Each structure stands twice: as structure tokens, then as C-alpha cells.
Amino acid sequence: MAEEFRYQQLENWLLQGLQGERWRLGERLPSIRSLCQDQGLSKATVQHALQRLEAQGWLEARPKAGYFVAARPANANPPTSRARIDSPRPVTVSELLLDIMGRSAAFDLLPDLAAGELPPGIEALNRAIGRALRRQRGEGHQYYDKPEGNLALREQLAIHQGRRGWQVAPDQLCVTSGCQHALFLALMATCERGDVVAVESPGFYGVLQLLQQLGLQAVEVPSLPDSGMDMDALEAVLERWQVRAVIASPAFSTPSGALMPLDNKQRLLALADRHDLVVIEDDIYADTALGQAPDPLKALDTDDRVILCGSLSKSLSRDLRVGWISGARWHARILRVKLVTQLASSRYLQQGLAEFMADGHYAAHVRRQRQQLRANRDQLLAALNGWPADVRASVPQGGLSVWVELPEHVDTLAAYPRGLEEGVVITPGPLFSVSGQFGHCLRISYAHPWAAERARALGRLPALLL
16 A cells, blocks of 8 residues: 555544544544554654644644644634636736835734844844854855855755655755745746736735736636635636646645645646646745644655745744745756846855754744744634624634635725724735735734734724724
8 A cells, every 4th residue: 555545544534533523622642653553554654644634733742742632723614705717817916015015014913013022043043143144254255155055054944844745955945035036036937928827816915916027917716715726726727728837835825824635736736737837836834834834745746847935934034034946847947047136145144044953943943933823823713703793714724814704895905094093004805816806804914922912903903894
């Protein structure tokens, strides 16, 4: 029996037990050793199945104790709004988005709220970058780094990806100035002006900005809050229009935090092969997983057509403009585009980040952050359950935000200026659509702890919106 099928079989058996309450909330599952013996499986197979269930939010791993049934926030009303599929069109990004970004409010209702103490991970990162800067000697500052970036950092990134199930060599990676830059390089290297790109809807507005700047057309594919891009809809789009590339976020897509299941990933790759697509994987949210980080789509890529783009900006620091790209069959072209558009990345930032990761500080930071993000998410969902209206919200197992669907008469765009008068910045749903859909929806972030001031701002939203 194929190893892949064996872990899927165990995962399904365990999931049936969890759904049927064979193991109740807080109970410990059988140990890895006993599962190996009872099921006749290897330790690696059992661990992989358990880690996948952890990534989906069913289990919680406790050091030296095992796997326990996790608390899943009660929310019986997931969003039901579904994007309509229109013909491919040029993209025009709303000026409202520029206003939100100008206020540094993409992930905060109160961007001007006074900051607290630096997290331990950021303090360790700052020290590592400071040491790298002090070590600079000679005339190295007079020269550009190689386009592919610092080797030590690429080695650490390769190790990090290997832990997620994707074995990659350092020379298959290129350091970029964040994930947005990586997505830009991927589109520049694979598409020509006028080409059609399939995007998730609702989806990442940064992608829409890039399509507009590059003169590319977008076709919206519905994205479901529990499973991401709808493969039936994508197949219908591909049968109808000539699509050059598809951009997807299998791991906790924004704004809903959807996690694409394995069978959908496999189907996406099959469709890409059949229609000769470029698949651009936006993997920026993977390390915000509330459990084990899921395997990237790239790990299943046997045809060398998935371009993976990532960054530490969502899991570590938005101010750290360091990302990476693995360009598949287009990697050499991507290196040339980077040389033209950026020349090189900062050496000392890369060196400091490489040291930070090699010393284990990044892994420790992610473990600490996971607990905080889970608490932040649960507090947000609890608050939404108390709103005086029919409110539907996604229950993400990773990412930094919840997608909120309000009654159809609500106009979140009209509520935006009213929020500013109250000192609150909301992120209206139409920003996540090419055609301005989802007017009664909005994204609410749980990236920050719900301090008293922020909680009060959240409490003011019903009066502004409903």
C-alpha cells in the first residue's frame, strides 16, 4: 500500500473518531507507539497523519505528553456568499486600499494604538541583525550581493521547508524583498501584458495591485471559507477561457484563512498539467498555523510548474522585508528579473536572519506566537457571536484574519468613513474582489492581542455597520 494512502487512511479513521466523539474535548489520543502497533504503520506515517489533523485544528500537540483533542470555537454559521464568475477583465484597485495602507491599518482596527513590549523573538532578531551589521569589514558595503541572495539564509530556508515536507536545495531558492516582490517576479517572468490570471475571490488585494500594474486581466474563481479555491469553478473557468496562470494560497488564504485539502491540491495540479498553467503559490501564511504548518502545494509538484512565494512578514515582522521564491522551470528567468528590478538584497539583514533561524529563535517564536494567535482568534469569534444580527464568520486554523459576512443590506464601504470618525479603520469586503463583490462583508484581523482599547473598538463596530 502506498505510504501516502496509508497516512490518509489513518487520518480519516482518526477524524471519524473525533467527529463521533470517540475521544472527547481535552482527552489524550492513543500514543504514537500504540497507533503504530495497532495500525501496523511506521512512526513517520502516524506522525504525518497526526500533524495534518493538528493543522486542521482538531488536535493540540503538548510537549512530552502527546496529542489531545483541541477546543474548536463554536460557530455554526460560516459565510455563504459566493463570488460570481465574470469574464476576464483588467483590474482597477480602489483608492480606498491606498488609504488603508497609508494608515498602516491592513491588520489592525487601531493602528495608532501605543505599542507594548517587544516580543522575545523580535528582540532576538534585532540582536542577530545588529551583530551581523557590526561584523561588516573591509569594502563589502561597496558591492552588491548575488541576485539569488545569501547562501546561509537560503540554507536555513531550505531546512525550514524540509521540515514541512518539501525537500529543496538552496540553489532552488532566491531571496526577495518580501512576498509581494516574489509574486511580482513570478508574474513578470511568466506572463505578458493582456494575459489572463485566475485569482481567488475573495482573495488578496495585493495580487490585484500587481495585475493592474502589469496590465494583466483577472478572472475571479470562488474561494470557499473552509477549503479555498473551488476546483469545480476553476475547471469551468479553464474550459471557457485561455488562462495563463493561477495564483492560489493553499495554506490559510486571506481573507478567510481557508486551508486547501489534499485532494483539492492534487486536482489543482492535474488541471494545471492539462491546461499548461503556471501555478503561483502564495505561501506567506503557512507559519501562522495554529497547529502544525501544512505541507506546501510545491511538495506535490512533479511537473516543475509550481512557483512558491513566501516571506516571514506575517509570522515574524511586517517590517522585515525579506521573502523568497522558488521559480520551478522559470527560476533562471526570475533571477534575471530580480537583477533588473532590485539588483540585490541587503547582506547584513540576510546574515542576521540566517543566524536567527540557525540558533532556533524563529522556531521558538512561531511556537509562542501560535498560542497567542489562537487566543486572539477565539476572543474575536466570541465577540462576533454576541453581535445583535445574523453574523457569519470563518473559523480559520491559521492566517491572521476572520472573514465576516453581515446581512445583505449592510454596506461596509459606506461604513468606512463613519469608522474613521470614531478612530476605527475597517477593511471592507469589496477590496478583496476584482468586481467589487462582497459589499456586506469585511475582514477583521486577530493579529494583535485584544487590549482594552482594541476590544472597545471592536465593540463599536456593530453600531457602525448594522
